[in-house]
Each structure stands twice: as structure tokens, then as C-alpha cells.
Amino acid sequence: MAERKCTLSVLVENTPGALARIAGLFSGRGFNIDSLCVAETLDPTLSHLTLVTHGDDFIIEQIIKQLRRLIDVYKVVDVTEEGDFVEREMALIKVRAEKEYRDEIYRICEIFRLKIVDVSPRTYVIEVTGDKNKLNAVIDLLRPIGIKEIVRTGLIAMKREKKTP
Structure with missing residues (x-):
């Protein structure tokens, strides 16, 4: 099996x-x-x-x-x-935010509809919500910039209601 x-x-x-x-x-x-x-x-x-x-x-x-x-x-x-269900995961990603990387970070956030939830002089904390593929894609794009830390919630899921009138 x-x-x-x-x-x-x-x-x-x-x-x-x-x-x-x-x-x-x-x-x-x-x-x-x-x-x-x-x-x-x-x-x-x-x-x-x-x-x-x-x-x-x-x-x-x-x-x-x-x-x-x-x-x-x-x-x-x-x-x-x-059957049909919705699943999501959330991650907080702390990434290096030196001046030369900030524009790239903003572009990635805009493309993936991410939220910068904390800012310090050298780091941003970015909130990512979505399926596993989205989280992994964002991580892959941020890795070359310099990820300092990642915290993931784990998966949450909810069964969809039937769409009958």
C-alpha cells in the first residue's frame, strides 16, 4: 500500500x-x-x-x-x-534588509501579497500566508537575500461547504 x-x-x-x-x-x-x-x-x-x-x-x-x-x-x-477543503499555513520570516535589498524585498512582498509586520534598521519580519507551495516559493526567493529566522504555524484546514443553492 x-x-x-x-x-x-x-x-x-x-x-x-x-x-x-x-x-x-x-x-x-x-x-x-x-x-x-x-x-x-x-x-x-x-x-x-x-x-x-x-x-x-x-x-x-x-x-x-x-x-x-x-x-x-x-x-x-x-x-x-x-473531499473539498481549504488549507493554509502562516510563516514569519526575518530577512536581512540592508539598503541594497529593500527594493527587491518590496517587490517580492507586492507580488506575493505579503505583509511586512516589523522593521528594524537591518531586518524586516515578513508575514506569509498561503499553501505550502507559496510559502516555499517565498522562502526560495528570500534565501539569497539572507533569511535570519523562520517560524511556521503548521497547516490548518477546514472542510468547504457544499455549493448547492
Whole structure:
């Protein structure tokens, strides 16, 4: 069986230890977490967790079954199997901003609709939001200028609503 990337949308109790139990499930069974992003929902007692992992169909099925058995977990949806979904990632990139590079940085920001969110005499912090390909393209263009630091959020995903009238 071929391996595939799997993006899971997990609704979980917003309680101490819930995330640790989920991470423990993965480490205890030798599964890998490629990306993990979690935040409170509109209901402060619940958190939404977007988890990216990989494996063959059997492993993905086992991960989902094991997650559903955890007491803190309310709902698990494999958005990659459910069909159409939106996924995004955000990164903050600290780049050298010496005078000779500033025009090039501004051009890259304009082309990719990026935001400069912090300025110092020698560096800019640029916010990038988009899919993995966009983030990687921006990183590739900024690398020759001089990237000092990168922080990425990891993937977030949401299932699209059906477009029936």
C-alpha cells in the first residue's frame, strides 16, 4: 500500500492534558506528526486541532480509530478523504534588509501579497500566508537575500461547504 499525507480535523476538550494524551498516542504507537496546530473554538470549552500525518490506509485508519477512543476527543474528520477543503499555513520570516535589498524585498512582498509586520534598521519580519507551495516559493526567493529566522504555524484546514443553492 502506498503512503499518503492525511490532514485530520479534531474537535477536543479544552482541558489540561488533552493535547499531551493525543501526542502520547502518536509517540506510543510509533506514528509521526508532520504538523500540529491547535486553538480554542468559538466555544471556550473546545479546541480545534489540525493534525497532519502520513501512512498507508491501514495506519491512517488505526490513527483515526485510536483518536476516537480518547475521552477528550469529540470528533475526528479526515478532511483529505471528505473531499473539498481549504488549507493554509502562516510563516514569519526575518530577512536581512540592508539598503541594497529593500527594493527587491518590496517587490517580492507586492507580488506575493505579503505583509511586512516589523522593521528594524537591518531586518524586516515578513508575514506569509498561503499553501505550502507559496510559502516555499517565498522562502526560495528570500534565501539569497539572507533569511535570519523562520517560524511556521503548521497547516490548518477546514472542510468547504457544499455549493448547492
